[in-house]
Amino acid sequence: MGLYKRGLVWWMRFTYKGQQVRKSTETTDKKLAKKIYHKVVNQIAEGKWFDVDEGNQRIFEELAEKYETQVFKELKSYQKNRCYLNQLRGFFGTYRLSNITPALIDDFRQLRKAQGVTSTTINIQLSMLRRMFHLAQKRWMWVKEIPLIEMEPNADNKRTRHLSFEEFHKLLEFCDSWLRDIVIVAAWTGLRRENVVMLRKTQANLLKREITVDGTEIKNGENLRIPIACPAYEVLASLIINDKTNSPYVFRNEEGKPYNSKNVYRVFKKSLKRAGVEDFRFHDLRHCFASWNRQAGVDIYTLAELMGHKDTKMTMRYAHITPAHLTKAIGLLEKSYHESSTKLAHSNKDVVHQSA
Secondary structure, three states, X not given: OOEEEEOOEEEEEEEEOOEEEEEEOOOOOHHHHHHHHHHHHHHHHOOOOOOOOHHHHOEHHHHXXXXXXXXXXXXXXXXXXXXHHHHHHHXXXXXXXXXXXHHHHHHHHHHHHHOOOOHHHHHHHHHHHHHHHHHHHHOOOOOOOOOOOOOOOXXXXXXXXXXXXXXXXXXXXXXOHHHHHHHHHHHHHOOOHHHHHOOEHHHEEOOOOEEEEOHHHOOOOOOEEEEOOHHHHHHHXXXXXXXXXXXXXXXXOOOOOEOOHHHHHHHHHHHHHHHOOOOOOOOHHHHHHHHHHHHOOOOHHHHHHHHOOOOHHHHXXXXXXXXXXXXXXXXXXXXXXXXXXXXXXXXXXXXXXXXX
């Protein structure tokens, strides 16, 4: 029998239209719960249960469980963002889906603000909530309408922090040798921390001077090929050629095992503090790669390919031009205009002389 207890209340579990349904009998009496369960089963068999509003039957925890097991775990952002899902569960978990109103969602928003959470983080959670309700409506048909979910208007997702070459070299001075190698390769390839820390020798072709990463390891799911710049090449060549551990990994400890990604970040933060570099994260090394390339004159479409972006809009969030480079660009424009004007003036003089 599909009865089970949740606290003191008896719940029933049964299949409806190929989907498993969990519904409270709203009673603590087991005998009464059995009668309710058998009545529902009979209604389903007779086709009389089709008018049920699933939004009134299902609670948010059921939606969260289905979303996590069928959708969320397949995303590359699962490990990073599952805490956000758990926080949604903690707040909305026992509410029926039909009772999750814009007012209740705003209560969640205000709670997160009171906890000191940034608008950007709140929007990530609200986007997740909107996605869950969209699936509940379109794919699983659990709700008829999606509640209004408004985003935080003052969220600033754009981060412009990157290092100048002087700051970068100063940071390297305060990194241990093993971390220094990782930081150099990260900054000169634009790869994410996990891709750098877990880089395998087979991915770094020293003859072709390029790194290839399979799409299964990349956020956008497409294969990535990056030419290796000289600073990164020197590090990779030294580590691969001089390796005595026979480890498949480029960056490894004395036992040939890869470094722990979280430990890398922890030590990196200490190096930043010693170097006096403020407001900087490991991921911002991607901003360095993008910005250095743009400032060197690499066009945005080529840079998007190098960074594994499908859309140049995302690349623009990483590539930042300094005021000095903007001034230089205007100088080049002025120079081009001056040269063109000079040529035009000389051409007009020649026409005048020929006419005379």
